[in-house]
Amino acid sequence: MATTSCLRSAARVVFPISRAVRSARTRWLLTTRATRAAGGVWLLSVPAVCYLGGELYQRLHGAATVHALSHVDEVLEQADYLYSCGETEKLHQLLLQYKSSDDAECLWRLARACRDLALMSHVGKEQKKQLTYEALEYATQALEKNEACFAAHKWYAVCLSDVGDYEGVKVKIGNSYIIKEHLERAVELNPKDATSFHILGYWCYAFAELPWYQRKVAAMIFASPPTATFEEALAFFQKAEEVDPNFYSKNLLMMGKTYMMMKDNDRAVAWLTRARDYVPRNEEDKQVHKEAVDLLKKFKA
Numbered sequence: 001m002a003t004t005s006c007l008r009s010a011a012r013v014v015f016p017i018s019r020a021v022r023s024a025r026t027r028w029l030l031t032t033r034a035t036r037a038a039g040g041v042w043l044l045s046v047p048a049v050c051y052l053g054g055e056l057y058q059r060l061h062g063a064a065t066v067h068a069l070s071h072v073d074e075v076l077e078q079a080d081y082l083y084s085c086g087e088t089e090k091l092h093q094l095l096l097q098y099k100s101s102d103d104a105e106c107l108w109r110l111a112r113a114c115r116d117l118a119l120m121s122h123v124g125k126e127q128k129k130q131l132t133y134e135a136l137e138y139a140t141q142a143l144e145k146n147e148a149c150f151a152a153h154k155w156y157a158v159c160l161s162d163v164g165d166y167e168g169v170k171v172k173i174g175n176s177y178i179i180k181e182h183l184e185r186a187v188e189l190n191p192k193d194a195t196s197f198h199i200l201g202y203w204c205y206a207f208a209e210l211p212w213y214q215r216k217v218a219a220m221i222f223a224s225p226p227t228a229t230f231e232e233a234l235a236f237f238q239k240a241e242e243v244d245p246n247f248y249s250k251n252l253l254m255m256g257k258t259y260m261m262m263k264d265n266d267r268a269v270a271w272l273t274r275a276r277d278y279v280p281r282n283e284e285d286k287q288v289h290k291e292a293v294d295l296l297k298k299f300k301a
């Protein structure tokens with residue numbers, strides 16, 4: 001019983017992605033639009049038609065390519081608008097029409113939409129499980145279509161972690177190595193994405209928080225259980241703030257909690273105060289506010 005309990009604690013690597021970080025992603029999208037427009041011809045492969053004259057073929061091919069690119073970008077912009085508005089079900093319905101797409105940008109957004117829908121309170125257990133596995137499938141397809149897509153790596157990592165909740169403790173811990181590798185690849189591809197740094201910080205914090213005896217029991221079952229330090233977690237949280245200051249209430253909270261674990265009370269109070277004073281935009285922000293208030297009370301006791 002003790003072994004099962006400690007392993008469950010070791011496996012608790014949760015990635016909180018909320019609407020609060022959507023503005024950061026939207027700003028990134030403005031940059032990627034220019035990139036896709038410049039190098040996105042691969043989205044449509046028009047077969048050569050031998051009986052068309054060269055000039056006519058080039059004109060038709062170019063027109064078709066521009067049309068295809070415009071359509072894809074239009075879908076993505078509509079999807080990003082629905083995401084920013086929190087219209088999860090409408091977003092899922094929109095992107096589900098493109099589940100057979102060859103575009104990684106469509107597929108990772110669909111994976112994210114499936115995950116967000118699975119997290120909604122009205123979704124039943126069976127549907128939640130189905131959506132969780134579908135999210136991983138679409139994230140996997142996104143990676144297969146474009147290994148250089150940072151968002152595909154990020155959401156693959158997040159979705160793989162979610163699936164671990166249904167696969168058992170051993171699989172969950174085993175997957176944690178793969179999860180970290182994809183998160184590191186995501187920040188390598190896009191060092192301006194604050195959320196990837198935050199998730200890496202959360203990964204490190206989860207394993208740094210394990211008591212020594214839980215690590216010892218895990219090591220008896222797994223050859224090399226994941227390890228991390230609070231210093232490593234803090235570095236990732238700090239990097240997230242450096243990339244996009246004040247982008248996410250949970251990052252402020254985790255900065256405070258990490259300083260608490262490092263016994264740096266002055267900095268802990270400073271960051272917890274910032275988390276407390278963060279203007280709530282959604283339910284998660286309200287939960288962060290409450291936790292920050294409760295933690296700050298400990299310093300006054």
